[in-house]
Ligand SMILES: Nc1ncnc2c1ncn2[C@@H]1O[C@H](COP(=O)(O)OP(=O)(O)O)[C@@H](O)[C@H]1O
């Protein structure tokens with residue numbers, strides 16, 4: 001290690017700064033809960049030279065109500081903060097002449113992680129594991145990848161993507177677990193896993209980050225779908241099928257890719273039959289109750305939603321296996337060759353045990369159908385007042401047509417690989433769509449309140465559908 005810096009910000013000061021800084025982070029998963037305290041669990045120095053240092057932090061965040069959560073907060077410290085890092089500074093800075101900031105927005109800090117990867121070793125309690133056969137060249141320069149989402153992803157030398165999990169749940173992250181299983185089975189439909197980072201949290205080996213090939217020439221499904229919808233809304237006299245940017249062919253291929261991944265996961269990790277009533281529907285009703293306490297508008301539709309959940313019980317038993325768990329258009333990447341699925345973490349709001357449970361592949365299909373609905377309507381949601389969202393305007397009609405056309409194409413693509421069309425289990429598929437839309441109302445209430453009309457309209461439409 002190099003010469004130590006003059007000042008190290010004391011733990012208590014950093015903890016106080018984090019109480020004020022964390023709630024506004026995009027990746028802070030406990031929006032709506034008031035933080036009562038932040039406690040540093042791990043504070044490990046990665047480097048320290050005069051005027052600059054970097055530390056890897058794990059903090060426990062305690063709330064006025066509800067269980068504590070662990071977050072990962074790599075920090076940089078500088079005596080003078082360059083302008084581009086100012087937005088990432090923690091408030092009330094200048095502890096001991098140093099200013100703390102989010103290290104994952106500083107190329108110099110990110111590059112420290114790239115160096116650890118190249119050495120294929122960790123630093124102190126932070127351990128790195130490379131997949132056998134992986135050699136990572138030294139000197140890869142780091143940069144933050146675009147907008148933050150549930151986690152923070154950085155690109156190393158335009159070759160590797162390192163995703164640093166923010167909310168850390170003790171245990172092996174399903175993103176690493178499922179990527180390993182899929183790679184082991186030779187799946188072509190995921191980016192190749194190269195390494196991961198782990199540490200011990202309360203005696204449990206816990207994933208901190210994962211590293212996979214960066215698909216530089218890819219586009220994400222959400223941007224591609226929006227391009228198609230935008231063209232449709234400009235030319236609202238045309239049907240979706242008449243557009244040069246019709247998306248149905250891509251949706252068909254995407255459905256086929258999802259079915260391939262499901263079949264590989266079932267082969268690699270097993271599948272079984274489960275009763276729909278006592279497992280799936282019970283859990284959906286519990287989730288609806290919890291969501292209604294947060295989004296009061298759900299109270300008006302809760303009985304109708306429950307009726308639709310009950311219709312799914314008629315199926316008796318259904319096959320369950322490991323699935324993606326939070327599939328939407330932002331979780332698929334189109335490379336020049338094929339669609340890839342990314343981000344196998346499952347829904348951020350679920351516990352690790354829930355995310356690792358076997359579930360019906362129809363949950364993933366429903367996730368994508370919900371996403372077609374979002375893509376079709378969100379440009380309208382930004383321009384039309386929420387009260388008027390259901391208005392039968394020409395553009396609204398076209399948007400619905402687009403969502404239906406792509407949902408059908410996706411299901412047909414899925415059936416072309418699996419041999420079974422997901423629409424055959426219509427009641428269960430609808431129940432999963434409703435369950436997802438209920439989850440989305442909570443997600444939107446907490447993250448993007450201006451979008452809450454999207455899932456609420458969908459719930460009204462899905463509950464009005466005939467048996
Ligand atoms: N292997 C990859 N190559 C290129 N871009 C990727 C890759 N994996 C993810 N991305 C991009 O990074 C973004 C964040 O990835 P994701 O795994 O969804 O993170 P989060 O858990 O934060 O939602 C995605 O929207 C996608 O565009």
Ligand SMILES: O=P(O)(O)O[C@H]1O[C@H](CO)[C@@H](O[C@H]2O[C@H](CO)[C@@H](O)[C@H](O)[C@H]2O)[C@H](O)[C@H]1O
Pocket residue numbers: 149150151222326328329330343347348367370371372374375440443
């Ligand atoms: O951060 P993640 O990608 O793990 O997922 C969370 O955020 C998503 C939004 O970024 C959210 O997805 C919802 O909005 C999408 C459009 O932005 C839409 O395509 C999805 O269908 C809709 O569910 C996702 O639910 C949430 O878990």
